[in-house]
Amino acid sequence: MPKLSVAVERFPIAGKFVISRGAKTEAVVVVAAIEEAGCRGRGECVPYARYGETIESVTRQIESVRARIEAGVDCAGLQMLLAPGAARNALDCALWDLAAKRRGVPAHELAGLAPPAPVTTAFTISVGAPAEMAAAAAKARERPLLKIKLAGEGDAARISAVRAAAPDATLIVDANEAWTPADLDRHLAACAATGVVLVEQPLPAGRDAALARTERIIPICADESVHARSELDELRERYDAINVKLDKAGGLTEALAMVEMAEKLGFGLVAGCMVATSLAMAPALLIAARADFVDLDGPLLLARDRPEGLVYEGSIIRPASPALWG
Numbered sequence: 001m002p003k004l005s006v007a008v009e010r011f012p013i014a015g016k017f018v019i020s021r022g023a024k025t026e027a028v029v030v031v032a033a034i035e036e037a038g039c040r041g042r043g044e045c046v047p048y049a050r051y052g053e054t055i056e057s058v059t060r061q062i063e064s065v066r067a068r069i070e071a072g073v074d075c076a077g078l079q080m081l082l083a084p085g086a087a088r089n090a091l092d093c094a095l096w097d098l099a100a101k102r103r104g105v106p107a108h109e110l111a112g113l114a115p116p117a118p119v120t121t122a123f124t125i126s127v128g129a130p131a132e133m134a135a136a137a138a139k140a141r142e143r144p145l146l147k148i149k150l151a152g153e154g155d156a157a158r159i160s161a162v163r164a165a166a167p168d169a170t171l172i173v174d175a176n177e178a179w180t181p182a183d184l185d186r187h188l189a190a191c192a193a194t195g196v197v198l199v200e201q202p203l204p205a206g207r208d209a210a211l212a213r214t215e216r217i218i219p220i221c222a223d224e225s226v227h228a229r230s231e232l233d234e235l236r237e238r239y240d241a242i243n244v245k246l247d248k249a250g251g252l253t254e255a256l257a258m259v260e261m262a263e264k265l266g267f268g269l270v271a272g273c274m275v276a277t278s279l280a281m282a283p284a285l286l287i288a289a290r291a292d293f294v295d296l297d298g299p300l301l302l303a304r305d306r307p308e309g310l311v312y313e314g315s316i317i318r319p320a321s322p323a324l325w326g
């Protein structure tokens with residue numbers, strides 16, 4: 001019978017990671033491992049306070065379904081037991097990994113997908129004073145895609161500073177809900193003037209109705225406003241793209257279904273992540289192949305990754321080895 005174990009693990013960030021909501025110096029992740037018949041499947045998640053999650057609440061949620069996991073529930077059954085969120089993500093990814101290892105078939109094949117190819121990820125520039133952001137961008141100027149974190153007031157100066165420091169990079173920005181409906185048009189104009197190609201979550205989720213009435217001169221991507229499939233239909237008037245994260249969707253099973261539906265509805269796609277190790281990125285690589293932008297740079301911000309972590313060559317991510325996941 002399957003045996004579940006749960007562990008909280010900490011990975012220091014190289015320096016610190018700053019967005020509009022605050023700063024972090026370490027990635028704190030929850031890892032679920034399920035062992036059966038000599039095989040071991042693992043899944044990693046990041047509890048996010050923005051969605052009411054803590055390490056303790058996520059660990060409790062995982063423990064609440066221990067009996068069902070140890071009775072052999074599969075990914076389809078798991079979707080009925082927990083709501084979308086970090087806890088279900090760790091368990092869902094562990095079940096995919098276990099199934100791949102038990103059957104000796106890679107996870108992409110179980111999902112009916114082509115073998116993953118290398119992809120190019122965005123590299124995130126934390127929010128700060130324009131001069132600090134320019135210094136970070138100058139170090140990353142050879143990277144093809146930069147994601148600039150924004151904070152509201154002073155964003156035009158931040159974007160210009162990064163653009164001057166990295167003239168050849170494609171730029172996307174992420175306000176993490178820091179703009180207001182009143183300053184939306186002004187901020188979008190500043191983005192357009194510097195050639196930004198995507199604006200992620202400009203307005204607070206729940207206060208984003210103004211997006212339906214604004215001329216979206218740059219494609220706008222939902223992040224905090226979208227978690228799983230059930231929300232997609234009502235977001236069509238407000239957003240042009242969605243950021244799919246396994247932690248929000250509650251795992252690879254829902255993320256794959258979400259990608260299918262988003263494609264049918266005409267949304268562009270970003271494959272996103274939290275600050276986490278390669279174990280959280282590996283399953284997300286299965287959706288990265290279908291994304292317009294890949295934003296799986298979590299491990300690049302860490303001082304150390306897992307020993308069997310993904311290979312990043314600059315911003316190119318090589319497919320995961322089965323020793324890591326899948």
Ligand SMILES: CC(C)C[C@H](N)C(=O)N[C@@H](CCOc1cc(O)cc2c1C(=O)N[C@@H]2C)C(=O)O
Pocket residue numbers: 017019021022024046047048049124147174176223243272273274275276295296297298301
């Ligand atoms: C390394 C980056 C975080 C990865 C990616 N490029 C990215 O921008 N992801 C998220 C950012 C969310 O990250 C946060 C924000 C926060 O306030 C607290 C946390 C995290 C996180 O990853 N761990 C803690 C809980 C995005 O907005 O797209």
Ligand SMILES: [Mg+2]
Pocket residue numbers: 174176200201223224243
């Ligand atoms: Mg975001």
